[in-house]
Amino acid sequence: MKKVFLRSASxxxxxxxxxxxxxxxxxxxxxxxxxxxxxxxxxxxxxxxxGFHIGTxxxxxxxxxxxxxxxxxxxxxxxxxxxxxxITKNGESNDYIFGRNYGFLGLSGTDISTVQDxxxxxxxxxxxxxxxxxxxxxxxxxxxxxGMVIITYxxxxxGSDAAGVxxxxxxxxxxxxxxxxxxxxxxxxxxxxxxxxxxxxxxxxGHMMFGYDDEFTPNITAYTVNASVNSQECVPEKVAFGxxxxxxATVYDFTPxxxxxxxxxxNAQYLTADSAYALYFNAGTIEPGGSGSVxxxxxxxxxxxxxxxxKMSINISGAEPLQLNADKSSYLPPAEGGAEGEITLTASMKxxxxxxxxxxxxxxxxxxxDELLTPIDSSGSTENANGETYSASNPYSVDLVNVQVDxxxxxxxxxxVPVSDTATYRKVELVAYEPSEDTDVLLQEDIIGRxxxxxxxxxxxxxxxxxxxxxxxxxxxxxGEQALQLRVSI
Numbered sequence: 001m002k003k004v005f006l007r008s009a010s011x012x013x014x015x016x017x018x019x020x021x022x023x024x025x026x027x028x029x030x031x032x033x034x035x036x037x038x039x040x041x042x043x044x045x046x047x048x049x050x051g052f053h054i055g056t057x058x059x060x061x062x063x064x065x066x067x068x069x070x071x072x073x074x075x076x077x078x079x080x081x082x083x084x085x086x087i088t089k090n091g092e093s094n095d096y097i098f099g100r101n102y103g104f105l106g107l108s109g110t111d112i113s114t115v116q117d118x119x120x121x122x123x124x125x126x127x128x129x130x131x132x133x134x135x136x137x138x139x140x141x142x143x144x145x146x147g148m149v150i151i152t153y154x155x156x157x158x159g160s161d162a163a164g165v166x167x168x169x170x171x172x173x174x175x176x177x178x179x180x181x182x183x184x185x186x187x188x189x190x191x192x193x194x195x196x197x198x199x200x201x202x203x204x205x206g207h208m209m210f211g212y213d214d215e216f217t218p219n220i221t222a223y224t225v226n227a228s229v230n231s232q233e234c235v236p237e238k239v240a241f242g243x244x245x246x247x248x249a250t251v252y253d254f255t256p257x258x259x260x261x262x263x264x265x266x267n268a269q270y271l272t273a274d275s276a277y278a279l280y281f282n283a284g285t286i287e288p289g290g291s292g293s294v295x296x297x298x299x300x301x302x303x304x305x306x307x308x309x310x311k312m313s314i315n316i317s318g319a320e321p322l323q324l325n326a327d328k329s330s331y332l333p334p335a336e337g338g339a340e341g342e343i344t345l346t347a348s349m350k351x352x353x354x355x356x357x358x359x360x361x362x363x364x365x366x367x368x369x370d371e372l373l374t375p376i377d378s379s380g381s382t383e384n385a386n387g388e389t390y391s392a393s394n395p396y397s398v399d400l401v402n403v404q405v406d407x408x409x410x411x412x413x414x415x416x417v418p419v420s421d422t423a424t425y426r427k428v429e430l431v432a433y434e435p436s437e438d439t440d441v442l443l444q445e446d447i448i449g450r451x452x453x454x455x456x457x458x459x460x461x462x463x464x465x466x467x468x469x470x471x472x473x474x475x476x477x478x479x480g481e482q483a484l485q486l487r488v489s490i
Contacts, residue, residue: 157288226318
């Protein structure tokens with residue numbers, strides 16, 4: 001049952017139509033839909049307002065029940081998920097919904113224009129001399145976020161006054177035909193379920209969070225993972241969770257009704273279970289001629305590289321390219337508030353459903369770092385109890401116990417990252433073992449899951465890592481499809 005109330009913007013539009021002041025061209029405009037897809041995820045974008053739908057194709061390779069499912073509510077108007085902006089100039093703030101034309105109400109703004117540019121769908125729209133570009137693209141097949149859609153907004157100041165720009169990306173969650181999710185926010189290595197309206201600090205959930213269709217036996221999981229722009233992680237200032245009707249009735253500011261449970265179809269206010277969430281970003285003060293960007297990832301982890309024999313899937317977020325500080329003595333923290341010369345990776349580890357799946361009594365997750373990365377343990381030390389520095393030959397590890405089937409556990413892994421003369425890709429591999437009870441020896445046959453991440457670390461010589469092609473498929477065809485294998489040395 002969707003939806004009880006219209007947003008205020010829709011009410012304004014309806015009033016304008018009734019009064020006969022909406023331009024005829026706006027009512028008659030043809031809505032073209034652009035599509036991007038791969039084996040795992042699909043996104044559709046409306047040319048009329050830049051609104052988008054996201055759904056799975058194969059989805060998570062390890063989850064047989066999430067194929068061809070909605071991840072956002074699929075409305076014919078492409079307007080139940082929307083992004084709004086707060087523009088502040090000379091101490092005065094105004095709020096706008098991306099893609100709307102405010103000219104008929106005497107407000108500044110232009111019609112939206114949308115084009116598909118190869119692997120991207122780009123929508124441009126201007127309000128108060130701030131040109132805002134929405135860029136929709138699929139995460140690279142080789143990236144950790146394969147299976148997700150990257151949503152980016154760039155605001156360019158074409159005016160003569162500096163402008164503060166804040167963005168709110170509101171996503172109308174639908175998992176299959178279920179119009180709500182149980183949102184799971186990482187906390188102390190596990191997750192806290194969010195079912196009531198509330199607002200949380202955006203930095204509190206690390207690099208990612210997700211929503212289940214069922215808190216205890218999930219079939220569909222949609223992830224929100226922080227994206228990066230120009231090597232800087234985009235961390236929301238805050239995240240608001242709410243019933244769709246309450247969130248969608250606001251353009252920017254939102255006051256939660258903390259007694260409202262949006263997963264309860266018998267809630268007293270609406271008698272519908274319906275959820276959405278909003279990510280609030282600060283793009284900063286943009287000087288004339290300048291620009292600022294915010295971004296996020298939404299979708300599924302494809303787990304395309306997970307072995308068929310595995311018992312645990314591991315997905316790593318936060319492996320963004322680093323940047324040197326001004327004197328090139330250390331790397332800047334990828335996110336605000338972090339320490340120089342350090343990086344934190346977040347691992348999401350799941351005992352996934354499969355034939356013969358059972359609780360994992362004891363799992364040891366071992367960190368095998370590049371020689372130019374040093375793990376930092378939970379006490380803040382880079383050394384074990386014997387005073388030995390953590391390394392690939394003396395690895396740091398984390399123990400997980402009693403991991404239930406379909407349970408997901410999140411763990412943060414911190415690393416010291418020293419600067420080198422030349423740019424390098426530094427590798428971190430996480431390997432999950434299910435060791436025998438009577439031995440501390442970790443054997444190859446005990447491996448139940450593994451995943452690697454590569455971090456681009458620039459050097460003081462301003463160069464880039466050298467990639468050498470050492471081999472490839474011997475024969476290549478000029479027509480038809482062909483799988484190619486390339487071997488490179490980095």
